Amino acid sequence: MKRFALLLAFPALLAACAPRTLAPEARLLGGEIRGLELSPPALLLGLKVAFQNPNPVPIPLSAFGARLRVGEVVLPLDLTLPPGEKEEVLLLRLTPKEALATARALLSPEGAEMALEGQTLGQPLTFFRTRLSLPLEPLRVRRSGVNLFLENPNPIPLRAEGSLVLLGQRLSVRADLPARGEARVQVVGFRPGLERGSGRLELRLEVPGFFAQEIVLPL
Numbered sequence: 001m002k003r004f005a006l007l008l009a010f011p012a013l014l015a016a017c018a019p020r021t022l023a024p025e026a027r028l029l030g031g032e033i034r035g036l037e038l039s040p041p042a043l044l045l046g047l048k049v050a051f052q053n054p055n056p057v058p059i060p061l062s063a064f065g066a067r068l069r070v071g072e073v074v075l076p077l078d079l080t081l082p083p084g085e086k087e088e089v090l091l092l093r094l095t096p097k098e099a100l101a102t103a104r105a106l107l108s109p110e111g112a113e114m115a116l117e118g119q120t121l122g123q124p125l126t127f128f129r130t131r132l133s134l135p136l137e138p139l140r141v142r143r144s145g146v147n148l149f150l151e152n153p154n155p156i157p158l159r160a161e162g163s164l165v166l167l168g169q170r171l172s173v174r175a176d177l178p179a180r181g182e183a184r185v186q187v188v189g190f191r192p193g194l195e196r197g198s199g200r201l202e203l204r205l206e207v208p209g210f211f212a213q214e215i216v217l218p219l
Contacts, residue, residue, distance in 0.1 A: 024061070025051070026050065026051050026127035026128055027050050028114075029048040030047075030048050031134060033045060033154070033156055037093075041095065043099075043106075044092075045134075047089065050087050051086050051087070051088065052085050055083060059081055064119060065119050066116065068115075070092060071101060071114070077090070094106075100210065108135065110133065111131040112132055113131055116128050139177075139203075143219060148164070148184070149184050150175050152181060152183075157208070160174065160203045160205050160206070161203065162201065162203035164187055166199030169189075173188070199219050
């Protein structure tokens with residue numbers, strides 16, 4: 001009887017002696033806008049995260065209920081981390097219907113709040129919490145004879161409409177700018193001789209479906 005009791009207790013002793021799985025660590029390395037889908041509109045976001053698994057065996061992040069939260073968007077993480085450090089690029093697709101406020105916040109200087117959260121032993125676990133801001137880079141304007149060109153250094157296409165203020169005149173302008181590309185500004189009513197004057201472009205810059213801002217570019 002005593003031997004039987006020892007046999008029953010042996011698995012429990014082994015479980016007690018087994019090392020406890022430690023929670024991984026994570027830190028945000030950076031983020032970038034990877035592109036814009038136009039139909040239907042969707043902003044594509046990439047977040048680079050470094051994970052550290054202190055355990056000698058692979059562990060699934062789902063065991064900790066890991067989820068990435070960016071504004072009102074929540075992305076459950078279904079990754080398995082090998083022992084040691086590993087970098088991952090987490091991809092998010094933000095649509096106006098589901099994440100308009102988040103997309104606008106990300107494109108603003110204030111940014112959007114983001115966190116990687118989970119739980120361990122029934123307690124909340126925060127891997128990191130921060131704010132992420134990915135504002136648009138400024139456009140550059142170039143003159144070539146009677147033509148004006150706008151250069152877009154951003155990874156998403158932009159639409160620009162507004163006015164060319166030149167030599168006391170205000171002329172309507174528009175341009176559809178490709179991602180990381182250049183486009184000629186279409187000017188309504190432009191006349192020879194105006195190319196020699198100084199002036200400015202007053203533009204409404206739009207990320208189609210998401211965001212608009214007013215800018216002024218001197219010539």
